[in-house]
Amino acid sequence: MKEALEAALGVPVLDAVQLAGGASKEAWAVDTADGRELLVRRAGGGVIHEGTLSLRDEFEVLVSAREAGVKVPEPVAYLGEVEGREAFVMELVHGETIGRRIVKSPPALLSLEMADELAKIHSIAVERVPVLRDADPFEVFYAELDSVEEAHPPIELGLRWARERIPLERPRVVSHGDFRLGNLVVNASGLVAVLDWEFSHVSDPAEDVAWPIVRAWRFGRDELRLGGIGEVEPYLDRYAELTGRLIPLDELYAWEVFGNCKWAIGALRQGRRHLRGEDRSVEFAILGRLAAEMEYEILDLIDRAA
């Protein structure tokens, strides 16, 4: 791998270490002879969702985000194929990404910084990134649910309940698609960078705003609805102040139900990646069973709203 990286980067590589984590992409920390610390992001086997961006397209989105002032690692170059899989290289950013650790002592302003970054992401001109898919989110996720080939009535109820309460009338924006703890680099002074743009697409901005509220992304601190780090209202107010977009709490709640449907379906599809032999892994296999957690949450949310 070191030789392949040297050829792709055009500089001698002192060290290349594969990092842990990443459900469908590899990450390599690379030290070059000219003193740079880089991160090479390389395709893995298989993807979670239909419409997942290629590395080439994800690199384009990263460049656009950087131009819009979003805190992202500096994109360096798209590398084409490295040992048979496409890859790109960006600056290596230091900080914490593990959700369970961040929720233990989150930086004071993290909630507001999350709103700041979302506001910047949603200001990227849609025409700037024509590769992004602009589709009805319900059609997309009904199709993904059908691809699982297993009946899941709680998810059906969640999708129907959310669809009846989500107007989908806001002007559509470039969205990150997986904006939550786990994909944010955080240090003691706050948010350092937004990572993992592979699910970026064009959508109602509320879809991104509601995603870090989903219970699975509170990393055990269920009482703090925004990602286990804070209350929702200040975050929502900050986002409204910066963008002029008002998202009523009851609509946000419907998007939260939809978000749980998305993650339930994502988990089931990870289970299928294993069962169908696309990517054999205990980690993916067990997600097929843990989708029931999101189903329970969907039903609880609907019950509480009544």
Add this chain to the structure above:
Amino acid sequence: MTDRPNARELATAVREFLETEILPALSDQRLRFRTLVAMNALSIVERESPEPSPPDPVDAELARRIRAGDVRGDDLETLRQRVREKLLLASPGYLDRYTDES
């Protein structure tokens, strides 16, 4: 009634993990031997556990009806009971996260 992978398929996944990721990383002869024994034990679990059951007709009918827009008053409670049963096997500790909430 459980979702997939069922017990048999999970045992297969763990056995494959031991074989492809753990065994090659072990140099200690004693641990290598014990890992091979553990794989053998899992293969017994695999043979002894049932094949995944065919799709549950109750779930299939509920899913079809709800997708068609016919949601009935007792659906929520029926579904909650069914999901609770799945979680008692797959993740019983998760249910505790709801007990202190009203």
